[in-house]
Amino acid sequence: MNTPSFGFQQELRLLSAKDFSHVFDQAFKVNNRAFTLLARENQLGHPRLGLVIAKKNLRFAYQRNYVKRILREGFRLQQSTLNSYDLVILTRRDIAVLPKTDIIRHRDNLFDRFRRKCRQS
RNA sequence: UUGGUCGACUAGGCAGUCGCUGUUUAAUCGCUUGCGAUUAGAGAGAGGAAAGUCCGGACUUUACAGAGCAGGGUGCCAGGUAACGCCUGGGGGGCGAAAGCCUACGGAAAGUGCAGCAGAAAAUAUACCGCCCCAAAUUGUUUUCAAUUUAGGGUAAGGGUGAAAUGGUGUCGGUAAGAGCGCACCGCGCUGAUGGUAACAUCAGUGGCAAGGUAAACCCCACUCGAAGCAAGGCCAAAUAGGGUUCCUGAAGAUUUUUAUCUUAAGACGUGGCUCGCGUUGGAACCGGGUAGGCUGCUUGAGCGUUUUGGUGACGAAACGCCUAGACGAAUGACUGUCCACGACAGAAUCCGGCUUAUCGGUUGACCACAAAA
């Protein structure tokens, strides 16, 4: 394994609408009470992250910002274990009623299940 | 002390580790030689409401010589301001014991409209029950007179309806009974004087009750407003399709002196294993419009702080100092330790001035004292 890096620069993000629709076209899913993760393999040698935080699910801006920070932080610390995949994480409706500690737990659970699924395939 | 009223400030702190977005300095690399990338250092990085989008501006595009109509907004007076529906001071009205708070507060004697039900009558006032006068008839009675009924007239005191009924009060006068019919006081209108920039207040005289409500109904008066919005707007600009200009290739026919133009065929491409068939169709360069995408607008501003100064105040003036987010799948976080009051509402998106709404608390200044306690 390479020396683990914890940065989060521009090339680790999904930027354009094309990147997103590319993932949506053909992806496998990992579900959770709080999130849905869509993943598709890429050729870059590192993972990339895109977030879709719907205003419908989280009404207030400070809630959306909090969820984005939580997810980016998790991705940043675990990126070396995620192989070469494009990830898109969507929020589900139930997330609005969960407390903050539960959101962090669901995030870790999500990445764990994603890694297990990668190993199987 | 306690209770209350009105402001001002603040919005967890400190240390460590890993990260994010601009700025700037240095080094290295790349080439378009002044830009990009990487690394390292320095320094900066959400709010009092960033929110709602309820008002007002700046800015941009558009329409524009100027003015008016229509439509919208505001509405006691004066001032402040870039402007405002905001703020300050003052006046009127209401609430409170007080400090203080609230107040869409112009015009109903320019015109139009509206008022269900109830009630006699809802805007020219009128008269249901009453009250009173006069006449006639009947009954009682010697008569005067009393009662009842009918017809005519007077009255608006009393009753009753309604949200609202044409000023209120009276041991007053007056009357057949009554009535602003007269008188006194209060209210109201008009006129004048005084104070005040004004709203308005006070005083005097006078009128003799007229002029009911509704303008957050139309309307009138005064002042004021063109429209759209940074997803505005400006610049660069791939691929595909289409437009224009120029040049070039070639078979036949028609027109033509030729150039050239038109038509047809060939050729090419697609479909298909192949033929036939079917469908599409010249090639190259340049130009402008312009999509994806990128750059810009993008933060130095009606800015902030201190001192002096004018003003009752909002606010203004001068001097000195300061630079304080600028993202675009969208930056302030996570973890650890520690302290305490145990951390609310909540996240910039062009920028300012207000208003409104949400909010755990903390610090601090001024003022009030009815009641209760000391």
Next chain:
RNA sequence: AGCACUUUAGCUCAAUUGGUAGAACCAUUGUCUUACAUACAAUAGGUCAUCCGUUCGACUCGGAUAAGUGCUA
């Protein structure tokens, strides 16, 4: 971010110059039928999103708040 609009019965919608809030479907009850459906008749169901104001009186007029919908790259 900017802009425009909506909110009335369980659901879909009406309600004009401000004066008892109605219709269809649904629900309940009755008639018809052995029973069900259909049909017919009747009944119930409303804080008119919330709060404050104007008015004698507000679904309607004015203001504030909340929830929801749509448009603009």
